[in-house]
Amino acid sequence: ALPLSQRVQTIKESPTLAVTARAAKLKAEGRDIIGLGAGEPDFDTPQHIKDAAKKAIDSGFTKYTPVSGIPGLKKAIVAKFKNENGFDYTEKEVIVGVGGKQCIFNLALAVLNPGDEVIVPAPYWVSYADIAMVAGAKPVIIECGIEQGFKLTPAQLEAAITPQTRMFMINSPSNPTGSVYTLAELQALGEVLKKHPQILVATDDMYEHVNLTGDKFHNILNATPELKSRCVVLNGVSKAYSMTGWRIGYAAGPAHIIKAMEILQSQSTSNPTSISQVAAQAALEGPQECITPMVAAFRERHEYVVNRFNQMPGLKCIKAGGAFYAFPDARVAIANLHKAGVINDTTDMALSEYLLENVGVAVVPGSAFGAEGYFRISFATSMENLRNALDRIEKALTV
Numbered sequence: 024a025l026p027l028s029q030r031v032q033t034i035k036e037s038p039t040l041a042v043t044a045r046a047a048k049l050k051a052e053g054r055d056i057i058g059l060g061a062g063e064p065d066f067d068t069p070q071h072i073k074d075a076a077k078k079a080i081d082s083g084f085t086k087y088t089p090v091s092g093i094p095g096l097k098k099a100i101v102a103k104f105k106n107e108n109g110f111d112y113t114e115k116e117v118i119v120g121v122g123g124k125q126c127i128f129n130l131a132l133a134v135l136n137p138g139d140e141v142i143v144p145a146p147y148w149v150s151y152a153d154i155a156m157v158a159g160a161k162p163v164i165i166e167c168g169i170e171q172g173f174k175l176t177p178a179q180l181e182a183a184i185t186p187q188t189r190m191f192m193i194n195s196p197s198n199p200t201g202s203v204y205t206l207a208e209l210q211a212l213g214e215v216l217k218k219h220p221q222i223l224v225a226t227d228d229m230y231e232h233v234n235l236t237g238d239k240f241h242n243i244l245n246a247t248p249e250l251k252s253r254c255v256v257l258n259g260v261s262k263a264y265s266m267t268g269w270r271i272g273y274a275a276g277p278a279h280i281i282k283a284m285e286i287l288q289s290q291s292t293s294n295p296t297s298i299s300q301v302a303a304q305a306a307l308e309g310p311q312e313c314i315t316p317m318v319a320a321f322r323e324r325h326e327y328v329v330n331r332f333n334q335m336p337g338l339k340c341i342k343a344g345g346a347f348y349a350f351p352d353a354r355v356a357i358a359n360l361h362k363a364g365v366i367n368d369t370t371d372m373a374l375s376e377y378l379l380e381n382v383g384v385a386v387v388p389g390s391a392f393g394a395e396g397y398f399r400i401s402f403a404t405s406m407e408n409l410r411n412a413l414d415r416i417e418k419a420l421t422v
C-alpha cells in the first residue's frame with residue numbers, strides 16, 4: 024500500500040466517536056447496549072430554528088456564501104458577544120466555521136509552527152492534542168486530577184511555560200469533567216499569562232449555555248481583559264441549541280488571526296452550509312427560552328448521576344458546573360476489579376471493555392482525555408436510560 028503522510032500518522036481517530044460507533048455496531052448486532060458515549064444533547068433542534076432553515080431552502084438560499092459567514096449571522100455573533108459576554112468585536116473579528124471543531128482546527132493551522140508548544144490542561148477535550156499535532160506543534164499536557172477539581176493552578180501553568188509555548192487552551196465548562204473556573208481562578212491564570220506576551224490564549228466556551236449552577240458565566244477575557252489582543256474566543260451553536268448536526272461554530276479574535284483562519288477556510292470548506300448559517304442566526308437571535316428545558320433536564324440528571332456514582336464501590340465523582348458529563352475517579356474500582364480477577368489489566372480501558380462486554384454499557388475511558396483511571400459518561404440521555412445504565416454499572420462494580 025502507498026504510505027500515508029507523517030502528519031496523519033501522528034494522530035488518532037476521535038475516541039469518543041469510536042466508542043459511539045462501537046456501541047452502535049454491537050446494538051445493530053442485536054446486543055442490549057446503553058450508549059453513554061455521545062457528546063450531544065438528546066433533544067430535538069428547537070422548531071423556530073428548523074423553520075428558519077426550511078424557509079432558507081424554499082427561498083433558494085442554497086448557494087455559496089462569503090467564506091467567513093453570512094453578514095446576518097456575523098452581526099448576530101457580534102451582538103451575542105456584546106450582550107452576553109460584554110465583548111466588543113467587529114464583524115472583521117469574527118468567523119463562522121463548520122462546527123466549533125473547524126474553528127479550532129483553523130486557529131491551530133493559522134498560528135502554530137512545527138516545534139511550538141501548546142499547553143493543554145488534562146482532562147482535556149480529545150481533539151485539542153490531535154489538532155495541535157496536525158499543525159506540527161507539541162501538546163504539553165498538564166495533569167489536573169479530581170483532587171484539584173480538574174482545574175489548572177497558576178503554579179502549574181507557570182511551570183509549563185517555555186520559550187516555545189505559543190498557545191494555551193482553556194475550556195470552561197469542561198468536556199469531559201464539567202468543571203468551571205471561577206472568575207478569581209481565571210484572574211490568577213490571567214496574571215501568569217500577562218507575563219508571557221508570546222502566548223495566544225484560546226478559550227473554548229462551547230458549553231457556556233449548558234450551565235448547571237445558574238452562576239454567571241465568565242471566560243478568561245472577562246477576568247483579564249488585557250489579553251484581548253492575543254485571545255481567541257471559540258463558541259458555537261452545537262450544544263446550546265442541540266444543533267450538532269448542523270455544523271456551525273464561530274470564533275472571535277484579533278482581525279489578522281481571523282483573516283488567516285478565513286484564508287485557510289477558503290482553501291478547505293469554502294463556507295459553512297448556507298442553510299445552517301440561517302438556522303444558527305435564528306438560534307442566536309430567537310427566543311433564548313428554548314435552552315431552559317434542556318438545561319433543567321441536564322440539572323436533574325446530573326444530581327441523580329453524581330449521587331449514584333458516589334454510592335458505588337470504588338468510585339468518586341464531584342459535581343459539575345456545566346456541560347452534560349460526569350467524570351468519576353475509578354482508580355479504586357479498577358484496582359478492586361483487578362484484585363478480584365474480573366479484569367486482567369489495571370487500566371480504564373480494561374474497565375470500559377468490561378462494562379461494555381459484561382453489562383452492555385458504553386462509557387469513554389479517561390485515558391482518551393489524558394486522565395488514566397477515570398471514565399466519562401454523557402447524561403445527555405433519558406432518565407430511564409440513566410437509571411438502567413447505572414444499575415448495570417453498580418452491579419458490575421460489586422464484586
Ligand code: PLP
Pocket residue numbers: 062121122123124125148194197198227229259260261267270271272
Ligand atoms: N469544544 C468542545 C469542548 C466540545 O466538547 C466540542 C464537541 O464535542 C466541540 C468543541 C466541537 O463542537 P462542534 O460539534 O461544534 O464542532
